[in-house]
Amino acid sequence: MHSGSAGKAEAVEPRVAIEARNLTKRYGEFTAVNNLNLKVHEGEFFGLLGPNGAGKTTTVKMLTGLTKPTEGEALIMGANIMERPIDVKRIIGVVPEVSNIYVEMTAWENLIFAAELYDVSRDEAFERAKTLLEVFGLYERRHDKAANFSKGMRRRLAIAMALIHNPRVLFLDEPTSGLDVQSTRNIREVVRRLNRDGVTVFMTTHFIDEADNLCSRVGIINKGQLVALDTPEKLKQAIGERLSVEVSLQPMPSMEELKEVANDIMKTGDKFIIYTENPSTTLSELVKLASMKGWNIVSVRTLTPSLEDVFVKLTGLTAVDVERLELIRPSGRGRGRE
Amino acid sequence: MSKGLSLNLKKMFVIAAKDIKTYYGKPPSLFYGIVLPFALFGAFLAGRPCVTEEYRVVGVTVLSTFFGGTTIAAVILPLERRSGTIDRLILAPISFKTLLLGKSLAGFTFSFPITLLVLSIILPFTGFWNLNPLLLVISIALSVIFSCAFGLAFSASANDVADVMWPMNFVRFFMIFFSGVFMPIDEIYLFMPSLKFIAYLLPLTYSVDAVYQSIVGINDVVMLTVDFTVLIAVTIGLYYVAYRRFVKTLT
Numbered sequence: 001m002h003s004g005s006a007g008k009a010e011a012v013e014p015r016v017a018i019e020a021r022n023l024t025k026r027y028g029e030f031t032a033v034n035n036l037n038l039k040v041h042e043g044e045f046f047g048l049l050g051p052n053g054a055g056k057t058t059t060v061k062m063l064t065g066l067t068k069p070t071e072g073e074a075l076i077m078g079a080n081i082m083e084r085p086i087d088v089k090r091i092i093g094v095v096p097e098v099s100n101i102y103v104e105m106t107a108w109e110n111l112i113f114a115a116e117l118y119d120v121s122r123d124e125a126f127e128r129a130k131t132l133l134e135v136f137g138l139y140e141r142r143h144d145k146a147a148n149f150s151k152g153m154r155r156r157l158a159i160a161m162a163l164i165h166n167p168r169v170l171f172l173d174e175p176t177s178g179l180d181v182q183s184t185r186n187i188r189e190v191v192r193r194l195n196r197d198g199v200t201v202f203m204t205t206h207f208i209d210e211a212d213n214l215c216s217r218v219g220i221i222n223k224g225q226l227v228a229l230d231t232p233e234k235l236k237q238a239i240g241e242r243l244s245v246e247v248s249l250q251p252m253p254s255m256e257e258l259k260e261v262a263n264d265i266m267k268t269g270d271k272f273i274i275y276t277e278n279p280s281t282t283l284s285e286l287v288k289l290a291s292m293k294g295w296n297i298v299s300v301r302t303l304t305p306s307l308e309d310v311f312v313k314l315t316g317l318t319a320v321d322v323e324r325l326e327l328i329r330p331s332g333r334g335r336g337r338e
Numbered sequence: 339m340s341k342g343l344s345l346n347l348k349k350m351f352v353i354a355a356k357d358i359k360t361y362y363g364k365p366p367s368l369f370y371g372i373v374l375p376f377a378l379f380g381a382f383l384a385g386r387p388c389v390t391e392e393y394r395v396v397g398v399t400v401l402s403t404f405f406g407g408t409t410i411a412a413v414i415l416p417l418e419r420r421s422g423t424i425d426r427l428i429l430a431p432i433s434f435k436t437l438l439l440g441k442s443l444a445g446f447t448f449s450f451p452i453t454l455l456v457l458s459i460i461l462p463f464t465g466f467w468n469l470n471p472l473l474l475v476i477s478i479a480l481s482v483i484f485s486c487a488f489g490l491a492f493s494a495s496a497n498d499v500a501d502v503m504w505p506m507n508f509v510r511f512f513m514i515f516f517s518g519v520f521m522p523i524d525e526i527y528l529f530m531p532s533l534k535f536i537a538y539l540l541p542l543t544y545s546v547d548a549v550y551q552s553i554v555g556i557n558d559v560v561m562l563t564v565d566f567t568v569l570i571a572v573t574i575g576l577y578y579v580a581y582r583r584f585v586k587t588l589t
Binding site for chain 2: 090092096098103114118
């Protein structure tokens with residue numbers, strides 16, 4: 001890998017770890033990814049968010065050399081993946097969408113095989129395999145064939161295999177899709193720790209809350225086009241959604257009675273959502289009104305635009321689509337809370 | 339040996355060892371690689387009892403090398419592609435040539451010992467004629483390597499074992515019946531001698547002749563040289579086809 005020139009600018013801004021330049025992939029008439037440009041800096045946790053079929057997996061495949069771009073180029077640490085594939089593959093770890101482990105082999109054999117492919121010395125391979133199996137909670141089952149593993153265990157083993165050679169850049173394609181809560185938490189925690197230790201992470205996900213919670217920067221891809229690229233918070237600000245206060249009162253007042261606080265009110269179930277420019281003023285007026293009218297405030301919270309709102313706005317999906325397509329988990333449903 | 343070459347060789351063996359562990363016991367490997375050639379041989383013997391003893395030995399040897407080598411190479415790649423594990427190999431820092439050679443090494447380690455084992459059981463009962471052991475080992479090795487390349491060329495871009503086996507079996511059976519596996523070429527084309535050129539277009543004919551001369555004694559050195567040259571040239575050509583087809587799957 002060439003290290004690039006050492007200059008003042010580089011000392012301030014981290015080196016570019018992943019770069020897509022006009023990356024395009026066409027399958028016949030169908031364009032899966034269209035003219036994608038992005039840079040991910042070293043040590044960054046980047047999330048590529050998009051609905052199913054948006055082009056996330058194709059993007060990862062082009063960035064990792066699993067598929068050849070129709071146009072454009074992919075660079076890892078400055079090296080073109082198509083021109084210097086062996087150099088690049090030595091420093092990346094890839095976890096594809098499907099847990100590609102050898103089910104006929106044990107967890108231990110899978111890890112040692114992966115280590116041998118990456119020229120990891122025998123002693124180091126044994127040490128790292130033990131550590132990784134412990135980290136992913138698989139050490140007790142190390143001599144079991146992977147065929148007997150649950151989906152979550154297979155996923156954890158696939159990630160462990162991608163880490164056996166200490167990659168500097170880690171690609172994760174839908175790492176927690178379809179997994180149980182325990183596996184999801186384990187994977188998120190490990191990946192978060194890896195990123196803290198300096199590993200650049202490029203993760204695709206269709207779970208909005210996952211991207212919001214883990215990623216320092218997010219790209220939203222829809223129909224092969226990158227439609228947004230920024231930090232989750234900046235994206236939320238950028239869409240200019242109104243702020244609101246959600247309140248539940250006992251006994252339940254009428255909409256007319258609440259109009260003394262604000263005009264734009266929506267009733268959802270046993271709650272009211274009061275849209276406002278200034279939540280703190282609205283909140284104090286609401287408390288005054290409740291005390292005056294003898295209402296009991298059961299719950300109250302201010303709502304800010306969530307990444308889900310950004311996603312819905314930019315992808316053209318409706319909130320119902322988002323729920324139907326399981327783009328959010330039950331725990332992460334709804335707008336952002338303050 | 340340079341470090342790069344030794345690392346590539348090591349990875350080739352690592353891939354082959356994994357394939358041996360993973361795929362030798364799979365039903366398609368056992369059926370197409372062992373059961374089918376011996377069943378075919380038995381069926382032919384039952385139907386054509388007049389075939390000479392030398393040809394029985396040559397026939398079983400060539401069938402074992404041809405079916406064993408082609409089958410393992412043709413089974414592994416589609417199974418890996420179907421399970422997604424082929425991506426793990428593509429993503430590893432190894433060249434595609436090393437990857438494909440590792441796959442064919444798994445075919446070689448399957449077919450070569452089986453063929454030698456079968457011969458070591460049969461030959462004490464049939465007599466050794468003018469058997470040349472070194473030449474026989476070389477002929478069998480070249481035949482197996484050619485067969486592995488043949489299987490790889492068919493399976494390099496396939497996603498399913500059945501997608502490979504149907505067209506490959508058609509070609510394999512055609513080659514077996516027109517390459518003189520069970521009887522001399524002259525007898526096969528007795529009623530249509532003008533079609534004899536077909537035999538010389540089929541690489542298996544050269545494999546049969548090399549094994550035949552190794553077992554019954556060298557009777558035509560020029561032809562033996564041609565046998566080896568053709569087998570090596572066709573093998574290189576087939577590996578090139580396999581490589582191109584494999585690389586094309588990335589587009």
